[in-house]
Amino acid sequence: MTAEDSEPVTFESLGLIPQLCEACEKIGFTKPTEIQQAAIPDALEGRDIIGLAQTGSGKTAAFALPILQRLFQNPQPLYACVMAPTRELAFQISEQFEALGSTIGVRCAVIVGGMDMMAQSIALSKKPHVVICTPGRLVDHLENTKGFNLKQLKYLVMDEADRLLDLDFGAEIEKVLKIIPRERNTFLFSATMTSKVEKLQRASLVKPVKVEVATKYSTVSTLLQYYLFFPFKHKETYLTYLLNELAGQTCIVFTLTCANAQKLALMLRNLGFQAVSLHGQLSQPKRLGALNKFKSGGRNILIATDVASRGLDIPGVDVVINYDVPQSSKDYIHRVGRTARAGRSGKSITLVTQYDIEWYQRIEHAIDKKLDEYPLGKDKSAVLMLQERVGEAVRFAHMQLKEEHANAKAGKRKRMGALEGGDDKDDEETAATRLVKKKTKGKASNKGR
Template identity: 40%
Template structure:
């Protein structure tokens, strides 16, 4: 491993990949990328021990994508991930890195997604498949995922797959793949089961160990705001209205977004400028100098363009788009809190980006608190206070004799009082920026990350959630099949997208098991779980009472709801707007939880 950071071109990657990486915003390889890319390019197996957030996705994706034959419409790389969220995230990353490979296709396959859609896309052809073990194994058994042309297989977050009970599925997949393939295994820890996989399936692997550095960012107050994608601009403008600032850097992912966001902020009255890699060095320096001189309020920048910015007056960094890894986050927020000053960093995340939030928290060694969206009343008060300050300044510093006479004339002509004329003038002055905002419509908050709900519950929300109705379900797998509670939790969570906190009591028997799930399960989730396999055995998931089972299977209706207003698992059940987590009934505890 080199002491000096290397560029991606120096690591031997082809130009098409290097250009795509530069467009994403990476300039230099992280330690795990520098250590992993050369041996993977040479065809060697890799055992990578690294935490999430160190840049490991690019570490395996960049060299393996370099070997893809885009003319061959068959899976050449298979990437196994423990969760649907990670599978989607890795697939999106592969798509970005292969942006210059004409004819390239990547397909994520995971439980809970319609089989028909996956079958159509598999038939159409994809060079890279990213999937969860259960669904990948299912397609392999059906013959709908053929791996005859497989060149490489990646196990991403292997220890997490073990924790979720997928290790037997992983072994089955490895046993049924072509022997002549390259294997890359990445894991934060190395339990004995993963060590056995390494010894059995990796051929003289190169071992790469990366210790994630804990980044401490003092003097910076960090928070996050969970927003829907289309609400980001509104949230940003509200935040800027109530936050006193001396300079702001807003980070976005693409050069197009820098111009777009900057233009929209200009239209809202903020002196803003874009900063991206396509701009000349002279234009970049001019924008930074204007920010230093406080002739600009805001710079909207990409990661590449913002490197090296050192402006002491920057009071806020806003991550409009979440960074691709924790190192980029630490670099971004380091643009504030400089020269001994304090600073604030706000991170916008969507519901599907909560995983990266957790990764960032682990990297910086602290929790990031939620930042509340300013209300209409707060913004109205802020605007009113600013209006009063401006009015007082005019009254103290300007000669107003002419305007007093004009107001008096208008009062006589319109037969209105002076206060009414003043009110009309205030309305005219603030017409484009009303002092009184309309009342907000009640809105459903985006789902909070589970850890935040845990914290809220521990602090005592006062909400009683023990009356959630649980329904008992049967699975035709038990101790004689080697099933553990963790296998059942992992399968249900992966196939149906049900949060593990909404998987209740699990009882293991010889030839079957039972599990409690919240009442009100939608038909589509029930049907998905019926197809679920655990430890390579069909589960034949069914409600553990004949009447309830017939309701689902024959009429297609939902089971009768004993308590009105309860949430459906996998959907609103995860929301903490009306209730916290249901209390898990006593029973066998899932291992690894």
């Protein structure tokens, strides 16, 4: 069925029951997206699905709606399992399942690393209908949680399958495939069809229907894509200038490393920006807290590593800034896909220095598009006027990071001493004394400046 057909495509015309159509209306889904139109009818007929679609195309609802309909017709616990590459994406998929299944009373459990195993075991003992997980933690529970198994599983979904395999979850996925029923439906959704994904498809799907609504590398037409070229030594200054220019807009700034994400968040807060960081070295509660602050509008700048580039649907992101040029064209597609979602417009700006030219050219070649230079205005000297303030903020950020690191080491030493049961007061005093000396030395050197 195509957009040119005389009758408009609706969720009802795809074969969904009134309860699910009502849930779609409640959360603002006015009409099915391309991937939903292509996947839902075959999925309702009980076929295995390979779904290839660009990020932000509505993939989650494309697999959630058929599962919820079949669950409504044949209710049972532990009916479906959805595997996702990141913890944040798992929580988001759970939210969507609960919103779409609100009219039929669906129960979900999120099983990811970084959270309390016992609390998760209790959630699993309550027999949820849908388990959304990261593969490693699912295997932990299958091996260690008494009474939990997936012997009655009817649906297995692998979302962002290319990313699952890039993150080396292959061994865990194989373990899961060995112990779940052969008589099941499998949905494999991915933005790109790599050789690893093809191998996984052959191992786990039976006569699948392939649904493809995007080219291998593509960005949406409503996205304005720019680059900005400057010397590496002015990188933090250009970022600060851009965020000043974009004041009032919601921005995600992507970095390659956790250290950069943490440093930039501290630097920007020292300059008065409402910035929060999200990266893999934060504890899971802190990661969720940062994401919720950004989603709710409590902070308008999110500094993130690629842990936030896949699948996260954050409404109203106006701008994506690539502080570090991604070293994979796929990562670029996913990063800029955080804006211009669901038909809205958006903007991306990639910061390019003399060291990034090769990576940048690869991205242009992959997306078959020359990016426009971001218009800075006539007077570029306005950027460099910020240099001194930004330099001071960066120095403070480095001091804060050193202090956090020292406090963490002292805390670890204290915990180790308590575990060993020895009298470690002298060691603790020594660590504390070292910290005080370090701080005093830092203050003295600042006075010298």
